[in-house]
Amino acid sequence: MATGPVTRSAVAQSQPTAADLASVRVALTAAKGRKVALGTALDALRDGRLTAAERHAIMALVHAVKMLRERAALNGVDDAGAGVELLLRDTDANERGPWATTGQIAVGARNGLATRRGSAARADVLLTVDAAVHELTHVVQFGRMSTKAKPHPALLEGIADAAAILATGDDTLGEEFFNVDASGRYRGSIRELGAHTTTGPALGHVITNYHDAVRPGTEEHAGGGVVAATFMQVRARLGRERAEQLLWAVIRDTAAWNMGGSWKDLVLSLRRQVAAVWAGDTAAASAVEAALSSTALDAAAR
Ligand SMILES: [Zn+2]
Numbered sequence: 001m002a003t004g005p006v007t008r009s010a011v012a013q014s015q016p017t018a019a020d021l022a023s024v025r026v027a028l029t030a031a032k033g034r035k036v037a038l039g040t041a042l043d044a045l046r047d048g049r050l051t052a053a054e055r056h057a058i059m060a061l062v063h064a065v066k067m068l069r070e071r072a073a074l075n076g077v078d079d080a081g082a083g084v085e086l087l088l089r090d091t092d093a094n095e096r097g098p099w100a101t102t103g104q105i106a107v108g109a110r111n112g113l114a115t116r117r118g119s120a121a122r123a124d125v126l127l128t129v130d131a132a133v134h135e136l137t138h139v140v141q142f143g144r145m146s147t148k149a150k151p152h153p154a155l156l157e158g159i160a161d162a163a164a165i166l167a168t169g170d171d172t173l174g175e176e177f178f179n180v181d182a183s184g185r186y187r188g189s190i191r192e193l194g195a196h197t198t199t200g201p202a203l204g205h206v207i208t209n210y211h212d213a214v215r216p217g218t219e220e221h222a223g224g225g226v227v228a229a230t231f232m233q234v235r236a237r238l239g240r241e242r243a244e245q246l247l248w249a250v251i252r253d254t255a256a257w258n259m260g261g262s263w264k265d266l267v268l269s270l271r272r273q274v275a276a277v278w279a280g281d282t283a284a285a286s287a288v289e290a291a292l293s294s295t296a297l298d299a300a301a302r
Contacts, residue, residue, distance in 0.1 A: 016066040018042075023076065023083035024061050028054075029090055041086075054088050057107050057127035061086050064132035067167050072248040077103065077136070078143035084136060088126075098127050100138035113177055113188075113203070120178045120187035120200050128176040130164040131190070137163040137251065144254045151261020153220035154213060158227025159251060165193055165228065166235070166244040172197045191221065193228050210296040214263065226295050227266070233291035238284060246288070249273035263300035267292060271301075 026044035027037045038044040041058050050058075065084070068074040076082045087106040093099060094108035105127075113121035127135075137160040145151065165171045171194025175186035181199055188200035206225035207213045213223035235243035250256065256269035270288060278284040292298040 014066075016062045020062050020066040020069065023065055024058065025083055025085045026058060026088065027085060028088040033091075035087070050088070051124075053124040053126050056125070057088065058086060060127040060129045061105065061132045061136070063129045064136050064167075067129070067133060068136060068163075071167055071244060072163075074140065074248075077139045082143070084139050098131055098135050100135040100142070102142045103139060105132070105135040105139060111177055122177060122179055125177045128174055130168050130170065131174050131177075133164040133167045134160040134173070140251060141257065144252065145257045145261075149258050149261060151257055151265075152263060154218065154223030155227060155261055155263065155266050156224070157221045158224025159247070161191065161193060161221075161224055161228040162231040162247050163244075163251070166231065166240060166247060169240065171195070171232070172202075174203075191225075193225065193232065208295055210263070210299055226297055230291050230295045230297050233294045234288055237287035237291060242278075242284070245277060246270070246273055249277050263297070267297060267301035 021041045024041040025037070025039065026041060027035050028049075030036045038047050038050075041062050044050060044058055045055055061084070065074075077084050082103065085104040087104055089109045090106035091108070093106045093112070094110055095112050097112050098105060098107045100106075107126040109126075111121050111123050111125050113119055114123040138156060141151075141156055141159065161173060164173060172186075172189045172192050174190030175188065175198050177190065178186050178188035178198070178200065181187055183199075186198040186200070189198050189202045191204050191206055192198070192202045193206055204219070204221050206228070207218065207222050208225050208229040210226050212218070213226040231243050231247055234246060250266070250269050250273050253269045253273060256265045256272075259265050270292065274285050274288050289298065
């Protein structure tokens with residue numbers, strides 16, 4: 001009988017399948033930047049060289065893979081079904097946190113947030129499930145884009161944030177990188193896209209109006225808030241399942257990304273996918289238009 005502590009994520013998640021474990025391959029950065037392959041997630045979890053924090057990071061990504069397979073029918077990061085590589089002990093990630101490139105997500109040997117003075121971050125959390133969904137969405141985006149495509153960075157960030165909050169049902173990103181206080185509430189987060197749920201400040205702020213997001217010098221994660229806010233408005237009108245269905249149709253709309261990935265391309269893709277996914281449903285189409293108008297994102301296509 002299970003009598004140990006039950007975490008919120010354990011309750012929310014069923015067990016990943018053998019295919020989920022096999023679709024994550026793990027490697028680590030050794031001395032002089034040499035990359036050592038450890039095999040599948042299952043192989044790596046049995047590897048005595050890894051720390052508990054690294055095993056948790058592997059499981060966070062495996063859960064993200066499982067979640068997107070179940071919720072978005074994602075089978076691999078490209079149309080050929082390729083898996084994703086998790087690179088451990090990446091020196092860049094030690095400073096800037098987890099990051100994604102084509103086919104790969106990199107995490108550090110420590111949580112870079114925890115080294116800041118007075119930080120409420122936990123040194124031993126290298127990747128959370130929502131951060132893994134965010135990074136995995138980037139890998140899917142990169143896998144569907146020509147190498148010449150240069151989409152607006154805020155669009156990539158906003159879509160990855162929207163994918164994370166719609167998959168997990170939690171509008172606060174990355175709070176599990178932080179400690180909890182005596183009342184059990186997290187003491188920080190990466191971004192709060194909905195109501196403030198933690199007792200500490202979020203690392204980054206969020207912009208929810210298109211005209212503010214396109215001001216010169218806007219940081220891309222902040223600017224991406226407009227995309228997430230628009231999908232949250234779709235969710236408020238059509239529900240989480242349909243908002244997520246539309247989001248993944250847009251992510252898979254390679255035309256939008258290879259045409260240039262501008263704010264206008266995003267709006268046109270949304271309208272194209274509404275017509276494709278919910279043909280003839282004028283109520284759904286007006287709900288999406290109302291969502292676009294609520295963040296002024298419709299102005300991008302005028
Ligand atoms: Zn990102």
